Amino acid sequence: MNKPTTTIPTQPSDTTAPGSAATARPTYRAKASLPGLVLGTAGLGGVWGAIDTPESIDTILYALENGVARLDTAPAYRDAESIVGQALKQWSGQPPFVSTKVGKLRADRADERTNNYDPKVMERSVKQSQDTLGVDRIDLLFLHEPDQVPTERVAEVIDFLVRVRQSGWAAAIGLGGNVPATFYPAIQQGHFDVVMSFNNLDACCLDGMQEAIPFFRKHSLTTYQGSALHMGLLGNRYEKYQQQAPEWISEADLRRARHAAALAQQLAMKLSTLAHRYLLSMEEVDYLVLGAKNQQQLTQTLSDCQAGKLDEAVFNELTNQIR
Template sequence: MYNLGIDKIILGTAGLGGVWGKVIAEESVSTMVDALSRGVCALDTAPAYGDAEQFVGQALARWTGKRPAISTKVGRLKSYRTDQATYDYTRDGMRKSVDSSLDTLGVQQIDVLFLHEPAAIPPAEIEFVVSQMLFFKEQGYAKKIGIGGNLPQQFAPYLKDNVFDVIMEYNRLNACSVEALRATIPNCDQSNKEYYAASPLNMGLLGCNFNEFSNFPPSWLDMKSIEQAKRINEIAERYQIPLDVLALRFLYSIPASFKVVLGAADNDQLMSSLQAFDAGILPAHIYNEILQTLN
């Protein structure tokens, strides 16, 4: 059994940056600092996450402990809504974006630079975009480069080569789906890549948005996930465990090598999630019952 300790948890900053609703800058910055004080040693951000990069930069300036690892992204431009996206994968656009990220974050080098949302790249441009990512690594802009987003079929070869160091997918490893266990994680293990599981609560479906999304599904959420969340909620109610706690402890219990990009919109959500992980793995019978719903 792999140990999903605090060093395997990365604080994602989309919610803190304002893409899920309005936030108070000071509260977002203080939540990031609190996460670091609790032992979280990595922050994940992106230009597309509202004001997240700015808040991360402020948190880093305030933090007096060991510098955390910082990951950000390139390709998708600044936005305050998850369902509105603008992309720029041109050479000048990507270089301008990375320069801006370094300046905003107040760092000289990015620990992991992700290619944001590879599915949005026209197939004919993939080779050029990948070469630009290699440029960022070779020139020292980033220590590692990764793919940040669920992989389209045309990116399958990059799971096996040595171009990218990290693969981050969302909604592919949680209590609604373990698809990553069938393909991506084994491929990452074979090619010596790290795997980041983003959206452990399936964009809030397995947490604070369960009732809203179940009754009024957003256009981007598939019905299969909603039906699965309902099954998980029934298990949570039967064992009297809050849905989000059950979902996070299920993730903690999975015997595979990966890191979790934990989302939070405020300090209360962050602390609740960290406490869920502190509770440890699920009893085997509950874990297996959840697995059975996923088959």
């Protein structure tokens, strides 16, 4: 790729950016169309435990057969990129939109720190992702965990990503994870196309509405929202986490999850169903990233999504409980 041609500031230039306004409510989705669905492949790749590779491939094919037109993967998701590549070779339908990531190398566990933001290392990583996925151009390349980028490297990392897009290695670039203020100027300048958030907008947490998500929307970023189940708190780990929660789950999250569970019971609905449908009901969500470790889990999740958005009264009641 060509050498950097621009200098990108690392400090916010807009003093009215995030943090200056009161927490906003998510907006009920008035339009009939729902957010698009994206199949996340972390679980299918093995970072959350042992997998059966043929079953993971079949799960991806099942998603494509059932209308999921986007896949999201990453080198850090253990074998996920390889599994996606194998699935794409077997798929004979319309090619899906595929996103992957750069800035974090292969990991065997979700909590393993393999972050590396050296431009030379990232360039090799992008090329390896293309080879593994079997594509000449990546549809969307996310910077993995931008909050882990050292402040002194932010400018060169942004410049690298811009050059990746300019060189045609990726059609679009995005930020995948919590976004620190050092990236706001680049967002304001229109350098990024997409942002993927997680654990900040769901049925037990609306922290993203305080500043980040309104800021992203203001600057016309397409929004991917991951972890509708708050890493299991609103799903199959609800009971476990209520008894003994990991450090990153707050008491407020646990309390609000209990409110959501009570509402789901009142509605004769599974907690996970309520959680998925809550995000499908938001104007702020352009694409919902679905997590699954196998086809059985994906089948249930797709069933949740097929039920569509919540009634507005239910949406408002849940929103009021969370706030």
